[in-house]
Amino acid sequence: MLDTAFPTALVIGVDKYKEYRSLKGATADAMSMVDWLANSQGLPDTNITCLLSQDTSPPYVPIAQQVHDWLDMLDDEANSKGDQNFPLGPRVYVIFAGHGYNAATAQQTAIFPKTSKTYWDVIPIMPVKTYLEMSAYFKEVVIICDACRDVIDFAPEPGWTRRMDSHPNSPQVKVFQAYGSKAGQKSKEKDFGNGLLRGVMSYAFLRGVTGAARDANGIVTGVKLKNFIKSAVIEELGEEFKPEIIEDDFVMCNAGEVATLLHISPKSETTGLATLKFHEDNQTVQIDLGKGEQVFEVPIGKYTLTTPLGIDSNFAAIWETKNVNI
Structure with a gap:
């Protein structure tokens, strides 16, 4: 029953x-x-x-x-x-x-x-x-x-x-x-x-x-x-x-909050500060590319990563992990 x-x-x-x-x-x-x-x-x-x-x-x-x-x-x-x-x-x-x-x-x-x-x-x-x-x-x-x-x-x-x-x-x-x-x-x-x-x-x-x-x-x-x-x-x-x-x-x-593990992988010769912008609230963080590969826990949503040369990479953090190569 x-x-x-x-x-x-x-x-x-x-x-x-x-x-x-x-x-x-x-x-x-x-x-x-x-x-x-x-x-x-x-x-x-x-x-x-x-x-x-x-x-x-x-x-x-x-x-x-x-x-x-x-x-x-x-x-x-x-x-x-x-x-x-x-x-x-x-x-x-x-x-x-x-x-x-x-x-x-x-x-x-x-x-x-x-x-x-x-x-x-x-x-x-x-x-x-x-x-x-x-x-x-x-x-x-x-x-x-x-x-x-x-x-x-x-x-x-x-x-x-x-x-x-x-x-x-x-x-x-x-x-x-x-x-x-x-x-x-x-x-x-x-x-x-x-x-x-x-x-x-x-x-x-x-x-x-x-x-x-x-x-x-x-x-x-x-x-x-x-x-x-x-x-x-x-x-x-x-x-x-x-x-x-x-x-x-x-x-x-x-449901409770979940996040995405964002893997930023710069080329070996890439240095300088990149800017990561979260589209939902337009907040930005600076990422020192000279530190090599880095992992960040980020909210679900759409992002733009801008390199030190001003090149934008748009992507979505949806699944458990997201890899971005720059």
């Missing part, structure tokens, strides 16, 4: 597939999400359903049916509450990390391990979002799907037979959706150092909600989180890789 005083979450991470190439960071992404939900957001174990791939031998789990089983559980729980408003609590998270594709009608579709050339075990993500939104079981719906959205010519159009009448409260439901790529594009995994391989969008989401997207009062809103994730992914992968994020602005969470 769910504890409706807290949010509820379905978290899926798939690295291992029957015939698809294996991923390396999807299950780790899912486990990191569970850690944040449980230890930072206070979700009890009863409210978190975590489905992880195990290996490439049978029975090839998880399977798409488990998502429907989870939705059936929500239906049963909600029906037991009678006519309560938002009967299952404040928020629901649906999080998927793994392979995916973009279906013509269903759009973002998650691929499960049993999928082969002759059998497709998939779940369309958009109908899940719509089902949760129309049911009004929860006040807020958060969808995080870090999967590719390129078009696979031989992939099927996934079916969706669940029907939900629109609840009178459904217009009040707030929704935050984050997808690892736009339609027709791929999402990416990347090594963030020391063997830390993660989906870039998933890692950006976690960096944002743990403090990088907070405002001066420690509040992470949907808009601030959207802007941070987009900036972080582009900073890491380039302009051609843009996540798609659609948000109703609401308070996502509260």
Whole structure:
């Protein structure tokens, strides 16, 4: 039974597939999400359903049916509450990390391990979002799907037979959706150092909600989180890789301060004073380049580093570390 005083979450991470190439960071992404939900957001174990791939031998789990089983559980729980408003609590998270594709009608579709050339075990993500939104079981719906959205010519159009009448409260439901790529594009995994391989969008989401997207009062809103994730992914992968994020602005969470370790690496012959300016408040600091490589802890944001010769280098401090060579 769910504890409706807290949010509820379905978290899926798939690295291992029957015939698809294996991923390396999807299950780790899912486990990191569970850690944040449980230890930072206070979700009890009863409210978190975590489905992880195990290996490439049978029975090839998880399977798409488990998502429907989870939705059936929500239906049963909600029906037991009678006519309560938002009967299952404040928020629901649906999080998927793994392979995916973009279906013509269903759009973002998650691929499960049993999928082969002759059998497709998939779940369309958009109908899940719509089902949760129309049911009004929860006040807020958060969808995080870090999967590719390129078009696979031989992939099927996934079916969706669940029907939900629109609840009178459904217009009040707030929704935050984050997808690892736009339609027709791929999402990416990347090594963030020391063997830390993660989906870039998933890692950006976690960096944002743990403090990088907070405002001066420690509040992470949907808009601030959207802007941070987009900036972080582009900073890491380039302009051609843009996540798609659609948000109703609401308070996502509260978070403490985080910083970036800024590594300034001057060439051996470079000396003199450089000026580092933080764009948010226009404060500046002087850096003696004659001291060689230096490390500074700086707030998240945009900066300009001006060399002794007056040459500007503009950059963003977003991730845990940022290297600037001058």
